[in-house]
Amino acid sequence: MAERRVLRMGNPLLRRVSEPVTEFATPELDALIEDLWDTMAARGGIGIAAPQVGVALRVVVFGDDGAGSLDPDPIPRTVLINPTIEAVDNSTEEGWEGCLSVPGMRGLVPRYRGIRFQGFDARQQPVEREVAGFHARVVQHECDHLDGILYPQRIRDMQSFGFEEEISLAGRLSEADC
Ligand code: NI
Numbered sequence: 001m002a003e004r005r006v007l008r009m010g011n012p013l014l015r016r017v018s019e020p021v022t023e024f025a026t027p028e029l030d031a032l033i034e035d036l037w038d039t040m041a042a043r044g045g046i047g048i049a050a051p052q053v054g055v056a057l058r059v060v061v062f063g064d065d066g067a068g069s070l071d072p073d074p075i076p077r078t079v080l081i082n083p084t085i086e087a088v089d090n091s092t093e094e095g096w097e098g099c100l101s102v103p104g105m106r107g108l109v110p111r112y113r114g115i116r117f118q119g120f121d122a123r124q125q126p127v128e129r130e131v132a133g134f135h136a137r138v139v140q141h142e143c144d145h146l147d148g149i150l151y152p153q154r155i156r157d158m159q160s161f162g163f164e165e166e167i168s169l170a171g172r173l174s175e176a177d178c
Helices: 027-043 133-146
Strands: 047-049 059-062 078-087 092-097 105-112 114-120 126-132 161-163
Touching: 027 047, 027 059, 047 133, 059 133, 078 126, 078 133, 092 133, 105 133, 114 133, 126 133
Parallel strands: none
Antiparallel strands: 047 059, 059 078, 078 114, 092 105, 105 161, 114 126
C-alpha cells in the first residue's frame, strides 16, 4: 500500500463534514485503511482520519499498541468507522495536542476526560469502548476531523498555541500528532 499526502490546515477539504461509510469490506475501503496506517506510521503519528488524506468518509485509525512508548496504558490499534462519542461525564481537562495537518505546532486543548465511543471496524463488526485520558483525547481529536474541525479551533487561549520547538515544556510534548 502507500503513504498518501496529508492535507494541511487551510485546505478546504479539511473543513468538510464527511459522509458515513455505507459499504464495508470493499477493496476501496480496505485500501484506504491500509494507506491511513501507512501514512500515520510514516509521519510518526498516533492517529489519522480519512479527511486528512482528502477522503470525505467517516473513517479514523489510531493507536500503536504501546509500541515505542512507556505509556502504562497503551492505545490499541483501532479502526473506527461511523463513530459516535458521548462523554462519560462532562468534566474536561486541557492537554497538549498536535496534528499531522498542522505540522510543527502544539496547542493546549480542552477535551472530555472520559468518553464512551461506538462505531464499526472494517468488517462492520461493532466497536465499543469506554476510555479516559490521552486515549479519549485522541479519539475526540480524530472524530473532530470527520466534522471538519481542527484542534486550533478548540484552543481557549491562543497564547497556548505555538511552534513545538519554541514551547519548551520538557517532557510534556512527547505525545505524537494525530
Ligand atoms: Ni489531527
